[in-house]
Amino acid sequence: MAKTHVTTTINGEPVEFLCDANQTMLDVLRDQLGLTGSKEGCGSGDCGACSITIDDRLVCSCLMLAPEAEGHSIQTIEGMAQGDKLHPLQKKFVELAALQCGICTPGFLVASKALLDRNPNPTETEVRYWLAGNLCRCTGYDKIIRAVMDVAADMQKEAAR
């Protein structure tokens, strides 16, 4: 079967790749493009460890076919820090110990950023429901929710200045 040629943008950079029609975006990211920050926890869209955004829409990359990336803009965990500066969410996750093993962390960060991009001042309930598609087995979610709420509060203070 002939490969599909895909032209897309990943973390702001133009990218081209060849893939099989049935290959997932996650497999292409990890196995062909070397972007192993997105993790496969289930392969069925239940754990959120492979979360990426496509044109700012949050998706599980294990449920997206790679050819669907054609002409779109994809953001992964690798594109979250700017140069040598961590994103405030990344900094806060470390500061508040919002990770233990760290396998779910890239997915939580991508999903949390997608939340704050559209709702900069969420309630705890909104954060909990938005992140209900991301499984963490280590933390009991407490410190993750606190980190996201804290960053949102910092952003509000920043905006008020």
Place this chain on the structure above:
Amino acid sequence: MSSQRYKWIGTRPDRPDGADKVTGRARFGADFNMPGQLIGKVLRSPHAHALIKSIDTSAAEALPGVKSVVTAKDFPDQPNVIVPTGEMQVNLRDITRNVMAREKALYEGHPVAAVAATTEAVARQALALIKVDYEVLPHVIDVDAAMKDDAPVLHDHLITEGVKPVPEKASNIAKRMDNVKGDVEAGFKLAEVVIERSYTTQAVHQGYIEPHATLASAAEDGQVQIWSTTQGHFQVRGFCSRLLNIEASQIRVTPSEIGGGFGGKTVVYLEPVAVRLSQKTGKPVKMVMTREEVFRASGPAPGGTVKVKLGARKDGRIVAAECTVALQAGAFPGSPLGPACWTSFACYDIDNIKVVGFDVVSNRPKVAAYRAPGAPISAWGVESTLDILAQELGIDPIDLRLKNAAKKGTKTSYGPTFDTIGFVETLEAVKNSAHYKTPVKKGFTRGVAAGFWFNVGADSSAAAHVAEDGTVTVISGNPDIGGSRASLALMAAEELGVDYDKVRPVIADTSSIGFNFVTGGSRVTFATGLAVVNSVKDMVRELKVRAAKTWKVDPEAVVWENGMARPAGSNVGEFEPLSLAQLAATAGRTGGPINGHAQLNAQGAGPGFGVHVVDLAVDRDTGIVTIDRYTAAQDVGTAIHPSYVEGQLQGGAVQGIGWALNEEYIYNAKGRLDNAGFLDYRMPVASDLPMIETILVEVPNPHHPYGVRGVGEVPIVPPLAAVGNAVARATGVRMTDLPLSPPRLSAALDAVTPRMAAE
């Protein structure tokens, strides 16, 4: 608070691997690749119990891109020998059969063959071409059924251990364990109230988000390299060495970052297969499980049955206690029966105790350790029964536990007498907590339960090196599963008297540091922490020698304070203190590199006790339980990095909540698992939960220089009964079978008060 004596211990700095783990840079099991690698996949039995009459791999081998197919005949058979691993004992004969089925497939998902091919797609195609001729046998899934005389027997050679006279016939009961203190019969005669109940729990999975993954490369000269996600790379080395007859020193295992384990990554599944495939093909072989394979074929925690009988005086004093536990071992013997029995009444000072346990095989995947293995199951029975007793006697559940609490000097039913422990302090902390003092909200009820775990010491090695600029590397050999790099670096910084960020903790592979037992048993911060502290002490001894040489005085005339060598007194002479950097800069002239080493078998792991409180509501129509408030209190010894200690309490509590409310292995009539995925195996998600409040009670362990006790395991023990007790108080119905899932709970409520009548 004890930690105020310290500069670094008790602070909350960023973890050393933080940046790597929030940027995607950290490399986990499936993130390792080698040029020219093949992909390995496993063919698994679709049957719960079947004879393997023959396996024809010829069609698979003929498929272009397939480089090798292995079956049991590619693995040497092993003797019936028990060796320790993780927190369990394993039998080599069994483990080689669990890695690759030999005579029989013993559970759905049991590996029967494996393929290495150029791509995953080809490997999958090849699996479909392997022809296995099975003779399907009757199967048995449940423990009670497996213990019956007419049950299908899994192993013809399995004679029950611990029974006199020795049975003549093979059965599924691998072992009976008896654990007696005092005289229960005499004790029950003193009782004014006797409560007796039976309980069940279902198998639950550890649920780590990262599936098992490994990459093995065997070279033509016999040397083997393995990269693996594991809680114990020395165990991986040991198993591969024994199962494949390779000298241990020829195998070098590098642990990846580990995406959760909770006990489930203390054994091997893929590694020996990947090594064998690599040996046969001369290429590196990468193997990664799917989530479905993780559920079907990697160790869940056992389900079991627990019978509890408590006898008490009217004032609440327990005079006799009896517990019978039967645990699923899975397809091979070796459930965490000992811990389930020994922990059952460990929280309490009771004169007369009798515990009987049974280890039972059935056609399920072989169980593996899961956080305080066995303890949550017996605690579910014991702590529920205690709650009934509290209700019957009209005593506050905390007061009832205080009245019977184990303390220093209490002799346990399994032998040891407790040294300094903090159960009473923990109960009192809960009693005085804001949560417990606040009346329960209208529509909600409160449940309380306690839990115990021994904590483990065991073997650790560590080294400390000073770099030429005076900064320090500490090297140990336990995968960091939840922030242990931070706690080890904090202890090293404290001991050395330098800043935390001058110490870099590194986790070495099996060839670069001495043996370390697994990351498990809540042992790393305690035992490996002790090794790190001792390696720093060894380095400080050397630093003093170097300062003495520089000053031309006796080493005894030098002291080490705040990261500097100083003269011990004015009689030694007038010398400016020498810093680490100064001593490092002149090391070449004073004796060469400055290093420290330590190796030990850590004794005196202080046991831990937890008390949890939950406020919840039950929706009468749907059976859905809503948790409003949750507090986990625990005697944590000294909290080295309090954020990660809190995290252990919070994470353990939520795993326990999942165990209580939703998680279970569901089998169909054919003995196949019906819910092998995260959609149907329902683990807690963020929207199910409130914040988890924590109370860290610091009663230092006298057997550790900084008072460390393990903390990771205790917090999964109390939640099952805490939730169950609150549900019982909410509904008036005492649920004895876990999980308290919506269908089960609403059915139980309907049975007592038909919904029509209630309305």
